[in-house]
Amino acid sequence: MKLIRSLGSFFLYSLSTTGRIGIFTGVSLIHCFSPPFYRKVLWHQLIEIGFYSLPVVGLTAIFTGMVLALQSFSGFGFSNENTISNVVVWGITRELGPVLAGLIVAGRIGASIAAEIATMRVTEQIDALITLSTNPYKYLIAPRIIASVIMLPMLVLVTDIIGVMGGFLVSIYDFGFDPVIYLRHTWNNLEFVGFISGIVKAIVFGFIIAIMGSYHGYHATGGSQGVGRATTNAVVSSSILLLLFNFIITAAFFIK
Amino acid sequence: MISKSKLAIIETTDLYKAFGNNKVLRGVNLSIQKGESLAIIGTSGSGKSVLIKNIIGLLDPDSGAVRIKGTNVLSLNDKRRGEFNRKFGVLFQGAALFDSLPIWENIAFGLIQLDGLDRKTAYEKAQETMLQVGLSPEIAKLYPGELSGGMQKRVGLARAITTKPEIIFFDEPTTGLDPIMASIIDNLIIKNVRELGATALTITHDMSSARRIADKIAMIHEGKIIWNGPVNEINNSGNSIVEQFINGSSSGPIDTSVVR
Ligand SMILES: Nc1ncnc2c1ncn2[C@@H]1O[C@H](COP(=O)(O)OP(=O)(O)OP(=O)(O)O)[C@@H](O)[C@H]1O
């Protein structure tokens, strides 16, 4: 009986949270498309989210590409330019590129969006914005969503290129493959749908990360503890949602 | 005590606000005339900040009305309410400066975002305002985190007055400052409010500050205004709660055993 009751209340709680996030998303989206637009803030966020994520995303990409080549060479006994480049290109563009870049950006950007907005909430900076007739959705949230949705595909593109290059380096220097043949096979194995599915994932992930960061930050309560809680919740929820949507998008693209 | 003949610039009627079981405002009736400076006193946690937030629209009361220049702002949509907000300047209890922006942009925020001034003109105006509140223009490019509490209050004050508001709200402008800095801030408030010809509503715990700043004083206790009148009458209020508060004694009608 107790179990049923707690299950029930958990279910209701999840339902109402989903509803609140849904409403928050709707309101945020309206403000993304209606003036005034804060171009300076948007520019700042583009740099923050895109440019400053490059080093960590690049490092992740190169090691992932390298390890993918190593694993398929030693583990599966695949051993020519065609098979290795195929595994690397497929793995990176379809899955590892978007998912790893997404998770890393969720940790980096999702956390900082949540912490920044939550701090503004608990120190009454959001109240101050409102009294200065500035809509916090437009000034704080919309630029972050737009920047994140624009920059994540860029980062995934970079991840794709660097990841494939990582596989290339290992294949050339460790396995002694012919660089020209390897590159030709890489190009032939690159399939358009796979690449596009990765970019679509990136757009959705960028949206999820910015929304979850903003939502948890905006609704933070209770001092510095609240800021910490908002940050954790933002990272955890965006990571899980990201993996869920990764599955859904993959299914939508490749299951007939 | 306040004549009903003149139209009040701010008027609250039967304002109620509760957070769960915590009934903070239980029927607040307050009215402020144009050009007046009113200080609201009351113990910590008595709902002074909540009252201000209900007036400026950061919180919505459970019931009652808030009239600004005769218009019940609670019935307005967000956009029209936003237009009323343009008449307001607010100094928050914790200053609430935007810590991602330099000092001058904090001060010029309203000028840039509301009045659409270009950044160069706004920068110059911000520097003028900084001089008015006794801040050296050299700190214009510093960030709020690099300033002392007293300087942050001055920046907050500057931000509240740059857009030349008609009504200014000060939430504990002198709390946490040394007595000299407190009287400097008080004088800045008096001077700037007078220069703007603005109406001022100041929250304070500090009786000497209240006496300096205000024409009238209102005391909030247990969710209601229990006394209000001109400053020079507060010593003879004939109200034991007010007397205990202004004498700062720990025994009296105010229940000090629990802090809400
Ligand atoms: N957003 C909120 N959610 C829940 N409770 C709140 C909220 N804001 C204020 N309260 C409660 O309302 C009561 C009054 O708070 P308020 O901040 O108005 O006090 P105050 O009179 O300004 O006190 P102080 O002089 O210490 O600033 C407190 O009990 C506080 O816990």
Ligand SMILES: [Mg+2]
């Ligand atoms: Mg307060």
